[in-house]
Amino acid sequence: MQFPYQLAAKGTYSLKNVRLETGFEYDEDEVIMTKTDLFSIEIENGKIRAVKANDPTSDALDAKGFLMLPALRDLHIHLDKTLYGLPWQALSPKRRTVKDMIAYEQEIIPKLLKTSVERAEQLISLLQHYGTHFARTHFNIDPT
Ligand SMILES: [Zn+2]
Structure with missing residues (x-):
């Protein structure tokens, strides 16, 4: 597009x-x-x-x-964990600690992988639309 x-x-x-x-x-x-x-x-x-x-x-x-x-630079983004393009989700009060978030991400990231390319492309397009021309993204590397 x-x-x-x-x-x-x-x-x-x-x-x-x-x-x-x-x-x-x-x-x-x-x-x-x-x-x-x-x-x-x-x-x-x-x-x-x-x-x-x-x-x-x-x-x-x-x-x-x-x-x-000047063009903007986003130096910390997680293209693999974006929920952009998915239905809105409220923050859960059950996920308060880093340990809670690690457990939650081990559950959701395998599901997110099915649509990760489309969501990442949508997010990159959004970044470009608002003037970001450089992004440094971080990814989870773990056994799941
Ligand atoms: Zn981060």
């Missing part, structure tokens, strides 16, 4: 009305506000080629003043 944000990442294109951080306002030594301004940005094969003064009259894609941020 391909989403609109993935299509826009290919080729060469320009954005206008892109908000970028330009500095801070201080009250003595304390940062009290972020300064921003609007810019035009040229993208080539997924990389920023140029940042220029904003040209709101150009035919570039309109970022509508949204803040452009």
Whole structure:
């Protein structure tokens, strides 16, 4: 499945009305506000080629003043244990300790394996949709 944000990442294109951080306002030594301004940005094969003064009259894609941020990195995620895409489940008061969770995971992970690829793909797509381009995932390795 391909989403609109993935299509826009290919080729060469320009954005206008892109908000970028330009500095801070201080009250003595304390940062009290972020300064921003609007810019035009040229993208080539997924990389920023140029940042220029904003040209709101150009035919570039309109970022509508949204803040452009660097891609996000998720450094601790468990793609094998996600329940994303499954019916919602409440936390059980029976699972309070690490020992409880280990016993619970030994029970559920073999069941989750049947749909792990689909759930992991859905979760990766969700991460990408919200700007995460790097994820370091952890997996359970145990006899079950
Ligand atoms: Zn963890």
